[in-house]
Amino acid sequence: MPENTLSITDNRTGKVYTVPVENGTIRAMDLRQIKSGPDDFGLMTYDPAYMNTASCRSSITYIDGEKGILRYRGYPIEVLAERCTFLEVAYLLMFGELPTEKELKQWVYDITHHTMLHETTKKFMEGFRYSAHPMSMFVSTIAALSSVYPDAKLVRDPKHRMHQIIRLIGKVPSIAAMSYRHNVGFPYVYPDNDLSYTENFMNMLWKMVEPKYVAHPAIARALDILFILHADHEQNCSTSAMRSVGSSETDPYLAVASAASALAGTLHGGANEEVLKMLDEIGTKDHVPAYIKRVKEGKLKLMGFGHRIYKNYDPRAKIIRWSAEQVFEVTGRNSKLDIALELERIALEDEYFVKRKLYPNVDFYSGIMYQAMGFRPEMFTVLFAIPRTAGWLAQWEELMNDPEQKIARPRQVYTGSGEREFVPIDKRVPVPIPADYPTR
Ligand code: CMC
Numbered sequence: 001m002p003e004n005t006l007s008i009t010d011n012r013t014g015k016v017y018t019v020p021v022e023n024g025t026i027r028a029m030d031l032r033q034i035k036s037g038p039d040d041f042g043l044m045t046y047d048p049a050y051m052n053t054a055s056c057r058s059s060i061t062y063i064d065g066e067k068g069i070l071r072y073r074g075y076p077i078e079v080l081a082e083r084c085t086f087l088e089v090a091y092l093l094m095f096g097e098l099p100t101e102k103e104l105k106q107w108v109y110d111i112t113h114h115t116m117l118h119e120t121t122k123k124f125m126e127g128f129r130y131s132a133h134p135m136s137m138f139v140s141t142i143a144a145l146s147s148v149y150p151d152a153k154l155v156r157d158p159k160h161r162m163h164q165i166i167r168l169i170g171k172v173p174s175i176a177a178m179s180y181r182h183n184v185g186f187p188y189v190y191p192d193n194d195l196s197y198t199e200n201f202m203n204m205l206w207k208m209v210e211p212k213y214v215a216h217p218a219i220a221r222a223l224d225i226l227f228i229l230h231a232d233h234e235q236n237c238s239t240s241a242m243r244s245v246g247s248s249e250t251d252p253y254l255a256v257a258s259a260a261s262a263l264a265g266t267l268h269g270g271a272n273e274e275v276l277k278m279l280d281e282i283g284t285k286d287h288v289p290a291y292i293k294r295v296k297e298g299k300l301k302l303m304g305f306g307h308r309i310y311k312n313y314d315p316r317a318k319i320i321r322w323s324a325e326q327v328f329e330v331t332g333r334n335s336k337l338d339i340a341l342e343l344e345r346i347a348l349e350d351e352y353f354v355k356r357k358l359y360p361n362v363d364f365y366s367g368i369m370y371q372a373m374g375f376r377p378e379m380f381t382v383l384f385a386i387p388r389t390a391g392w393l394a395q396w397e398e399l400m401n402d403p404e405q406k407i408a409r410p411r412q413v414y415t416g417s418g419e420r421e422f423v424p425i426d427k428r429v430p431v432p433i434p435a436d437y438p439t440r
Contacts, residue, residue, distance in 0.1 A: 001018065001021075002018075004020060004021045004022065005018045005019065005020055005021060006018070006019050006021050006026055007018075008031075008034065009300075010036070012036045013035075013036060015034075017030075017033065017430065018175070019031070019036055023057075025054055027328075028044070028045050030046075030128035031043040031044065031355045032232050034166045034338050044411050044413075045074055046413055050235075050240070053242070054235075054394075054426075055235060055240065055408075056235065056243065056399070056402065056404075056405065057402070057404070058234060058235070058395070058398060059073070059096065059217075059398070060072065060073060060093060060232060060234070060391075060394055060398060061073075061093075061234040062074070062231045062234075062394060063233070063234055063309050063310075064313065065307070065309035065310045065311050065420060066311055066312060067312060068310060068312035068314065068318075069091065069314050069315065070233075070316065071094055072089065072093055072231070072232060073092050073093065073096055073097070075092070075098075076175050077228070077315055077316065078099065078315065078319060080092075080228055081225050081228050081229060081319050081323075084228060084408040085196070085197070085224055085226035086198065086228050086231070086387060086390075087104070087107060087108050087111060088104055088190075088222045089228045089231055089390075090107075090111075090169060090231065090387075090394075091103070091104065091107050092391035092392075093231060093232055093390055093391055093394040094165065094393065094394045094397065095223075095391065108197075110166050110170075111166060111169050111170045111197065112170065112191075112197075112356060113169060113170070113193065114166050114167045114169075114170030115171060115173065115174050115191035115193070115200065116174070116190070116191055117171045117174050117175065118148050118170060120148065121144065121145065121148060122178070122188060122316070124141065124144050125141055125175075125178050125179070125182055127190075128140075128182055130182075130183075131181070131183070132179075132183065132184065132380045133183075133378055133439055134176070134179035134180055134182075134183050134378050134379050134382045135163075135179075135181060135260075135264045135270075135378070135381045135385070136177075136383055137178075137179035137183075138172075138176055138179050138260060138266075138382050138385060139177055139257050139260045139261050139264065140257070141175045141178075141179070141437075142168075142256050142257040142260060143253060143254055143257035144251055144253075145167075145168075145249050146170070146224065146253035146254050146257075146372040147254040149164065149167065149251075149253065151163070152251035152252060152253055153251050154217055155177070155246075155249050155250075155251060155252070155400060156400075158247070161252070161397060161400060164251070164252045164253070165167075165252070165397065166391045167305070168252060168253070168256060168389055168393060169350070169393065171390060172199065172385065172386045172389045173191075173201035173204065173205060173386055174191055176201070176379075176382045176383070176385070177189065177201060177204030177205045177358060177431060178204070179379075179393070180205055180376070180379055180382070181193055181204075181205070183376075183378060184376075186208075186391075188204075189203060189204045189205075189207045189213075191203075191204060192212075192213070194300075195213075195215075196220065197224070197227075198215070198220045198221075198223045198227065199213075199215040199220050199223045199387070201222070201223070202215040202219070202220060202350055203215070206374065208395065216330055216331070218326055218327065218330045219327065219330060219331075219373050221326075222323050222327045222369070222373065225319065226320070226323070226325050226366060226369070226370075226383070226387075227386065227387035228387070229316040229319060229320065229362060230316075230362065230383075230384050230387040230388055231245070231387045231388065231390050231391050231392070232388070232391030232393065232394060232395070233388075236268065236269045236308075236394065237259065237262045237263075237265070237267075238259040238262040238263040238269065238388065239259065239392060239395050240262075241258045241259045241261070241262040242255050242256065242258065242392040242395055242396055243288050243396070243408065244258075244408040245258040245259070246399055246400070246433050247399065247405060247406065247407045248408075249407075249409050252393065252396060253432075254391055255392075255396060256389060256393070259388075259390075259392045260385050263381060263384060263385055263388065266303070269363075269381045269385065269388070270381050270386065271303050271304055271345065271361070271363040271386040272304070272363040272366050272367040272370070272380040272381060272383075273367065273377045273378065273381055274303040274304075274363075274378045275303045275304040275340075275363055275364055275367045275368075276336070276367045276371060276377045276380070277303075277377070278291075278303045279339050279368070280305075280366075281334075282339050282343070283339075284339065285338055285339055285342045288339065288343050288346055289346065291343070291345070292346055292347060292350065295352075296350070296352045300313075301337075301349060302343070302353075303360070303363070303364075303365030304360055304361055304363045304367070305341060305347065305358045305359065305360055305361065305364065306356070306358045306359075307361045307435060308363065309360070310359060310361065311357040311359075312357070312359065313359045313360070314359060314360060314361045314362055316362040317359070317360045317361055317365055318362055320362065320366050320369060321365050321366040323369065324365055324368065324369045325335070327372050327373060328372060328434045331372045331373065331374075332353070332372075334369075334371060334372040335363075336367050336368050337368050338372070340364065340365065340368055344360055344364070346356070348371060351410055358380050366380070366383075366384075367380050425432065
């Protein structure tokens with residue numbers, strides 16, 4: 001029997017099947033041959049929430065959740081955070097190698113010269129309600145760019161794809177900043193090509209009447225580090241959305257809007273805003289034990305804790321804790337940090353969290369840091385979406401170059417009725433309405 005195979009005995013028929021094992025996986029399609037009889041469709045796997053299914057081969061991001069390791073293209077996240085700029089990392093994600101000086105210069109130039117939005121996009125944004133959540137505006141405006149760039153539909157053309165990738169990475173900070181300015185009622189600020197990616201973003205957010213916005217270098221660097229940490233995270237919910245939607249060959253603006261929609265959820269990128277709400281609700285350090293008690297009773301979730309993959313400390317959270325100290329030296333200590341540290345201390349000693357391997361994730365400290373830097377909580381998920389756009393697009397580019405990929409189309413286990421006789425409306429029996437059904 002070849003070594004790298006798996007033998008499966010079907011106890012329904014007594015037949016034995018041998019399927020190859022490659023990279024620690026078997027191909028789900030190899031199970032289709034396993035049938036209990038001639039009418040049987042063939043065996044499938046049932047895996048709600050993709051707990052144990054690899055949907056692609058990828059050479060972009062590596063995570064070892066047990067050991068707390070995260071690498072982009074083989075480089076440890078700690079090294080990239082210390083030695084690179086965000087755009088350098090975006091290049092690495094996209095092209096697989098760190099850029100030379102010349103390549104980086106060209107890349108930065110290209111991205112910088114695509115930060116401007118079409119005036120109609122600005123007008124589109126002006127139409128949002130004054131109180132619109134920045135993340136809703138961000139998602140909708142990205143989708144609206146599909147109408148501005150009809151050439152984006154040419155997704156099988158690598159040159160066109162790269163053009164949209166550069167446009168998207170260039171424009172997401174501008175859209176994010178305009179979402180913020182709209183939300184607070186300030187006039188929009190146009191990009192300034194003299195500034196770095198993060199400084200320009202800060203300029204578009206916070207410039208008031210001064211002729212030239214000057215970002216505090218420590219804050220700009222901290223934001224750049226946060227962007228690096230959030231740039232990619234292999235096949236998470238939003239990246240899977242990007243790949244799934246992109247697999248239908250829709251244009252990248254619509255696919256990125258879908259990915260950003262997935263990110264907006266409170267269990268994913270929306271968690272950073274929720275952490276701040278939670279810390280506000282707790283109020284003071286001495287309320288922490290009572291809050292933890294409610295979490296253990298199953299009444300609440302500790303936002304910013306737990307991860308599907310990390311069963312050890314999230315390496316990004318460690319870097320954020322370190323980076324937060326640098327920010328606090330400039331801004332002063334955020335009082336919420338003490339509550340967060342106490343929450344972490346108690347949780348890490350508690351059997352409930354230890355048993356379930358629940359550790360702080362990237363969202364636990366990022367919100368506190370963002371707030372100290374001057375961001376409003378409504379902006380936190382948008383701040384996650386800006387750098388993740390580079391990751392989504394690198395994953396999309398990989399998808400488009402993967403000959404094994406097709407339109408994503410999972411199977412289901414049907415649990416409904418068999419074929420039924422049609423019931424005319426006057427013969428139908430009323431179904432009891434759920435108590436919480438909204439009535440007019
Ligand atoms: N607080 C309290 N209990 C938790 C938490 C939490 N934050 N997370 C998981 N658990 C419990 C959960 O109730 C379950 O307990 P039991 O075995 O008794 O039923 C056990 O731990 C396993 O949890 P799970 O829900 O099966 O784990 P999952 O892999 O499906 O969910 C998660 C992962 C991140 C959605 C979840 O941990 C969570 O909801 N965390 C809070 C939201 C959050 O911080 N999200 C950001 C994730 S990191 C950044 C990103 O991806 O955007």
